[in-house]
Amino acid sequence: xxxxxxxxxxxxxxxxxxxxxxxxxxxxxxxxxxxxxxxxxxxxxxxxxxxxxxxxxxxxxxxxxxxxxxxxxxxxxxxxxxxxxxxxxxxxxxxxxxxxxxxxxxxxxxxxxxxxxxxxxxxxxxxxxxxxxxxxxxxxxxxxxxxxxxxxxxxxxxxxxxxxxxxxxxxxxxxxxxxxxxxxxxxxxxxxxxxxxxxxxxxxxxxxxxxxxxxxxxxxxxxxxxxxxxxxxxxxxxxxxxxxxxxxxxxxxxxxxxxxxxxxxxxxxxxxxxxxxxxxxxxxxxxxxxxxxxxxxxxxxxxxxxxxxxxxxxxxxxxxxxxxxxxxxxxxxxxxxxxxxxxxxxxxxxxxxxxxxxxxxxxxxxxxxxxxxxxxxxxxxxxxxxxxxxxxxxxxxxxxxxxxxxxxxxxxxx
Numbered sequence: 562x563x564x565x566x567x568x569x570x571x572x573x574x575x576x577x578x579x580x581x582x583x584x585x586x587x588x589x590x591x592x593x594x595x596x597x598x599x600x601x602x603x604x605x606x607x608x609x610x611x612x613x614x615x616x617x618x619x620x621x622x623x624x625x626x627x628x629x630x631x632x633x634x635x636x637x638x639x640x641x642x643x644x645x646x647x648x649x650x651x652x653x654x655x656x657x658x659x660x661x662x663x664x665x666x667x668x669x670x671x672x673x674x675x676x677x678x679x680x681x682x683x684x685x686x687x688x689x690x691x692x693x694x695x696x697x698x699x700x701x702x703x704x705x706x707x708x709x710x711x712x713x714x715x716x717x718x719x720x721x722x723x724x725x726x727x728x729x730x731x732x733x734x735x736x737x738x739x740x741x742x743x744x745x746x747x748x749x750x751x752x753x754x755x756x757x758x759x760x761x762x763x764x765x766x767x768x769x770x771x772x773x774x775x776x777x778x779x780x781x782x783x784x785x786x787x788x789x790x791x792x793x794x795x796x797x798x799x800x801x802x803x804x805x806x807x808x809x810x811x812x813x814x815x816x817x818x819x820x821x822x823x824x825x826x827x828x829x830x831x832x833x834x835x836x837x838x839x840x841x842x843x844x845x846x847x848x849x850x851x852x853x854x855x856x857x858x859x860x861x862x863x864x865x866x867x868x869x870x871x872x873x874x875x876x877x878x879x880x881x882x883x884x885x886x887x888x889x890x891x892x893x894x895x896x897x898x899x900x901x902x903x904x905x906x907x908x909x910x911x912x913x914x915x916x917x918x919x920x921x922x923x924x925x926x927x928x929x930x931x932x933x934x935x936x937x938x939x940x941x942x943x944x945x946x947x948x949x950x951x952x953x954x955x956x957x958x959x960x961x962x963x964x965x966x967x968x969x970x971x972x973x974x975x
Contacts, residue, residue: 564591578608582617586689594624611646612687618642619651619691622659632663650680651693657702666706673699673706697727704740717744725938728908731877754781754934754969765974766957769793773819781932781968783812783899786943787870788820789958790897790928790950797869799824800859800895802850802884805874807837812872812899817843822869825862827853850875850884859893867949871895878903878912885916890923896949898925905938913942920944928959929971936967 567584574580585600601624604617622638625631636659642652653676660669682696694701704719723729723737756777761767764785770793777784791797797820801813804826808814816822826845828834837845846858859868871888875881881901898920902913917927926947931939945955960971969975 564588576607578604578610578613581607582613585617585620589620589624592627594627597621598624615642615646615649615652616687616689616691618645619655620689622655623692626659632659635659648679648681649684650676650682650696650699651687651691653680654693654698654702655691657699661702661706664709666709670703670706670710673702694730694733697723697729697733700727701729701733701737704737708740708744713744717741720744725905725933725935728906728910730908734906754972756782756785756972760973763973765789765972766792766954770795770820774815776815778808778810778814779812780810781934781941782972783872783941783943784815785972786899786929786958787812787816787897790945790954791869792951792954793820794869795820795822797822798862798864799870799872800855800868801826801872802853803872803874803876803881803901804828804837804845805833807833807840807845812874813843813870814841816870817841823864824870825858827858851880851887853884853887855887856889856892859889866893868893868895869897869949871898873898874901876903878907878909882912882915882919885919894924894946894949896946898944899941900944901941903940904931905933905940913939917942924948926955927961928955929966930961930963931965932968932971933965934968936970937965939965 564587567587570580571584581600582604585597585604588597588600598621601617601621605614608614608617618638618641622635622642625635625638636656639652639656639659643656646652653672657669657672657676660672676699700719700723704716704723707719708716720737720741724741729737756774758775761771764771766789768788779785788794797816799813799816799822801824805811805828813822813824813826817824824843826837826843827848827850828837828845829847829849831847834845834847873881873885875884881903885900900916900920902916904910904913907913921927924946925944927942928945929943932941932943933939947955960966
């Protein structure tokens with residue numbers, strides 16, 4: 562149906578609330594907000610459908626938001642919607658967001674807190690998009706406003722909670738990361754865990770050469786896991802997909818530095834590639850991991866078909882899976898794989914299961930599942946090829962529990 566058909570239906574039946582609502586939405590989608598506003602308000606006047614009235618009030622408010630200079634009227638529409646359906650959350654969110662945009666931070670924070678207390682979040686969803694992201698939207702507004710209100714610790718904790726525990730829209734994911742970077746510094750909020758040599762006797766498996774390590778670098782002990790699985794192997798070889806920094810948070814730095822491994826890394830950021838190649842002995846390629854020719858990369862090394870370690874760490878989760886699907890597993894085997902599925906921030910909640918089914922189909926065994934930095938935000942699985950890892954070692958390091966585990970607790974066998 563086009564706009565003319567919608568107009569004809571309205572002319573034939575001007576008091577049919579659904580016909581009027583459809584016409585209003587056509588104008589709204591064409592960004593003709595003045596016309597849309599007229600018909601949304603007409604729905605609120607003649608309809609007896611509570612959902613239609615509520616959605617029309619919210620859409621009318623969004624029309625005024627687009628006009629940018631009618632803040633008082635916009636607030637009135639959202640307040641009207643709240644009084645009409647006080648248990649529904651959408652109007653509270655739009656009102657809280659509007660206050661925040663208008664730098665009325667205490668009002669925004671208060672409305673968000675009220676909504677968390679009084680709304681029923683299990684109500685049926687509206688059929689019309691009113692820019693409501695879900696319950697986490699109130700936590701987001703409180704995180705933003707608490708910083709402006711001088712409650713920095715509260716703001717930081719709310720943003721951390723959002724980052725680690727809430728499935729969010731990409732716009733909010735990006736905003737949360739930007740705010741955390743601003744509040745806590747670049748990457749520091751990821752909370753890496755580092756090896757403590759005084760706890761060497763507590764390691765799940767004390768591998769050969771452990772005394773060489775004074776500091777590891779991985780975010781959650783991936784380098785230590787690789788060395789445990791391979792009993793401190795020296796002169797190994799790796800393929801690192803998603804190299805990032807050459808030292809800090811690197812899963813391969815101590816393999817190269819302390820255990821004399823060789824390897825090839827891939828990274829899409831030209832600045833990081835230059836930094837890597839100016840710091841490390843092993844080489845990093847400037848390459849989009851989702852369309853790399855892995856057969857050529859691996860065969861050009863002439864290092865054989867059995868490799869010791871494969872890292873997969875791209876963002877977002879779908880890109881890591883794309884990279885995984887490009888690897889010629891029918892030709893090459895990897896003793897150990899660390900795979901970042903980013904389940905905690907994957908809105909689809911699908912790529913963890915996809916990666917598990919795929920790797921199992923290629924003959925790999927899941928050894929450690931649902932690794933996290935904090936015991937809450939599952940983002941990685943660790944795998945081995947059972948033909949390339951000692952079975953006694955495998956039995957010692959295996960921990961598949963179907964629950965999220967803190968990396969530090971796993972590595973020290975707590």
